[in-house]
Amino acid sequence: QVQLVESGGGLVQAGGSLRLSCAASGSIISINYMTWYRQAPGKQRELVAGITTGGRTNYPDSVKGRFTISRDNAKNTVYLQMSSLKPEDTAVSYCNADLYEQVVVTTTSFYRYLEVWGQGTLVTVSS
Numbered sequence: 001q002v003q004l005v006e007s008g009g010g011l012v013q014a015g016g017s018l019r020l021s022c023a024a025s026g027s028i029i030s031i032n033y034m035t036w037y038r039q040a041p042g043k044q045r046e047l048v049a050g051i052t053t054g055g056r057t058n059y060p061d062s063v064k065g066r067f068t069i070s071r072d073n074a075k076n077t078v079y080l081q082m083s084s085l086k087p088e089d090t091a092v093s094y095c096n097a098d099l100y101e102q103v104v105v106t107t108t109s110f111y112r113y114l115e116v117w118g119q120g121t122l123v124t125v126s127s
Contacts, residue, residue, distance in 0.1 A: 026101060069081075101113075
């Protein structure tokens with residue numbers, strides 16, 4: 001079973017930095033787009049950063065210049081380096097991956113497309 005496990009969340013003062021990691025495991029054939037989202041209390045989940053297999057990235061204006069997404073394809077892991085953190089960055093951060101999984105049924109195997117979410121990691125920025 002494919003799963004994403006995030007780590008690296010915690011409490012940090014305003015202006016500080018945190019690095020989140022998200023490792024994918026299971027019968028993964030390939031991972032396409034990987035993203036980080038966040039959800040603050042009482043707000044909708046929003047995209048924070050995305051990265052393609054080739055390393056092309058995109059960010060919303062709210063985090064551009066402060067957050068950097070990267071990935072290690074050999075380790076099926078995506079990272080989010082967050083700097084100059086603000087209290088309004090406080091949220092649960094989730095990673096998401098579009099990937100192909102190998103499924104084996106008796107003597108047959110095939111690839112299945114999945115969109116998988118991690119369980120989330122809390123980032124708290126104090127003022």
